[in-house]
Amino acid sequence: MINIAEFNNSSQETEINFKSLNIIEPILKAVEEEGYTTPTPIQKQAIPIVLKGKDVLGCAQTGTGKTAAFAIPILQLLSKDKSFTKKRKIRSLIVTPTRELAIQIEESFKAYGRHTGLKYTVIFGGVGQHPQITALRSGIDILVATPGRLLDLMSQGHISLRDIELFVLDEADRMLDMGFIHDIKKILAALPKQRQSLFFSATMPPEIIKLSNTILNNPSMVSVTPVSSTVDIIKQYIYFVDKGNKNALLVNVLKDTNIKTALVFTRTKHGADKVAKVLLQNNIKAEAIHGNKAQSVRQRALSNFKAQTTRVLVATDIAARGIDVDDLEYVINFEISNIAETYVHRIGRTGRAGAKGTALSFCDAEEKSYLRDIEKLTSKKIDIIDNHPFPLKDHNPVKTATSQGRRCSNPSRFNPSGKSSPKKRFGNSKTAWQAK
Numbered sequence: 496m497i498n499i500a501e502f503n504n505s506s507q508e509t510e511i512n513f514k515s516l517n518i519i520e521p522i523l524k525a526v527e528e529e530g531y532t533t534p535t536p537i538q539k540q541a542i543p544i545v546l547k548g549k550d551v552l553g554c555a556q557t558g559t560g561k562t563a564a565f566a567i568p569i570l571q572l573l574s575k576d577k578s579f580t581k582k583r584k585i586r587s588l589i590v591t592p593t594r595e596l597a598i599q600i601e602e603s604f605k606a607y608g609r610h611t612g613l614k615y616t617v618i619f620g621g622v623g624q625h626p627q628i629t630a631l632r633s634g635i636d637i638l639v640a641t642p643g644r645l646l647d648l649m650s651q652g653h654i655s656l657r658d659i660e661l662f663v664l665d666e667a668d669r670m671l672d673m674g675f676i677h678d679i680k681k682i683l684a685a686l687p688k689q690r691q692s693l694f695f696s697a698t699m700p701p702e703i704i705k706l707s708n709t710i711l712n713n714p715s716m717v718s719v720t721p722v723s724s725t726v727d728i729i730k731q732y733i734y735f736v737d738k739g740n741k742n743a744l745l746v747n748v749l750k751d752t753n754i755k756t757a758l759v760f761t762r763t764k765h766g767a768d769k770v771a772k773v774l775l776q777n778n779i780k781a782e783a784i785h786g787n788k789a790q791s792v793r794q795r796a797l798s799n800f801k802a803q804t805t806r807v808l809v810a811t812d813i814a815a816r817g818i819d820v821d822d823l824e825y826v827i828n829f830e831i832s833n834i835a836e837t838y839v840h841r842i843g844r845t846g847r848a849g850a851k852g853t854a855l856s857f858c859d860a861e862e863k864s865y866l867r868d869i870e871k872l873t874s875k876k877i878d879i880i881d882n883h884p885f886p887l888k889d890h891n892p893v894k895t896a897t898s899q900g901r902r903c904s905n906p907s908r909f910n911p912s913g914k915s916s917p918k919k920r921f922g923n924s925k926t927a928w929q930a931k
């Protein structure tokens with residue numbers, strides 16, 4: 496049975512700080528050094544439960560502070576037992592779907608655990624395994640891993656999971672989307688039965704609940720802002736534009752110097768390369784990241800972007816998963832995903848932990864129905880920017896077997912001029928964020 500953690504009393508919530516969550520001094524100090532003053536809602540809920548030794552079923556996406564929600568109590572629980580002063584054994588395993596997420600999670604452990612004396616490492620595929628094996632041999636307490644490389648190094652005898660006390664499965668829904676179910680089952684089979692498990696997923700469809708039942712023992716459920724409402728703090732705008740004019744529109748939009756950096760999403764790897772190329776041709780410093788790029792190239796592009804030496808990072812959805820850039824204010828959907836949840840994940844790269852965020856989406860005639868799905872999911876009408884140099888002309892694309900089914904049932908609502916649309920809330924010559 497699942498216990499629902501109750502944290503509904505907002506006045507009580509405001510009084511909760513890291514100290515009142517009984518966090519030990521070395522971690523409190525590190526959290527302070529990170530500049531965190533108040534725990535986020537998921538941290539308020541999850542930390543006390545994990546510290547009590549209970550299993551957690553967490554419904555939260557990246558951007559909510561969920562990494563610290565599991566990393567802080569894991570560090571605290573492992574710090575209690577000083578056995579790490581002897582030969583270290585891997586006592587906590589965090590499995591996450593992508594390399595970028597894995598790296599970020601390990602960075603979080605490093606940040607929050609810097610005064611605990613615990614040791615960590617991260618392993619992922621796409622790079623040579625020797626440095627990872629050397630790190631493992633030196634003895635670590637906490638391992639962050641992507642599934643493939645973990646199983647690989649287990650099969651070679653470099654990793655044993657028999658001493659795992661705390662297991663985290665992160666982004667479980669993405670794991671299933673990315674086809675990791677068999678890998679997860681193999682990893683589960685190698686874990687000790689006696690352990691504490693934490694399970695995080697942005698969405699909780701039935702197959703995720705089913706999977707969680709095979710992992711968790713009498714868990715408490717913690718949940719923050721369902722996927723559809725996390726977008727509330729992000730300003731969202733739509734540009735209706737013909738497909739062939741999207742590059743020109745992007746260059747035009749990026750003339751705005753208020754946009755210091757922007758993460759641009761394309762549907763395909765090829766598309767990401769093409770957009771980056773066009774931006775470079777227009778003297779806009781841009782790099783593309785996607786699955787075909789070597790890990791080192793992706794990491795370098797990400798570091799350049801974080802350091803703002805690259806202004807625009809163009810990414811596909813999988814490559815962008817887990818990109819966590821503080822102060823990223825602009826996300827641009829160059830192409831709109833046909834999966835509404837993907838839109839929410841994309842724009843969730845901005846507006847992190849309560850910061851400002853703006854999402855601009857370029858919608859061509861074919862993508863109007865995707866937009867409708869997004870507005871349905873988020874229960875929010877996205878403001879239209881109609882006064883731009885490349886208004887949509889191709890209102891009625893040629894009907895094909897596929898496009899027919901996607902056509903908008905109420906085209907007037909999407910009238911780019913906005914004149915007849917009661918939904919239109921924006922329409923001057925300035926861009927939306929200038930007008931706020």
Ligand code: AMP
Pocket residue numbers: 530531532533534535538556557558559560561562563819820821847848
């Ligand atoms: P996550 O959901 O774990 O990806 O975290 C999203 C972002 O929130 C990261 O940049 C964290 O550094 C930041 N963060 C996590 N916890 C807090 C907090 N309590 N206060 C402020 N920022 C936080």
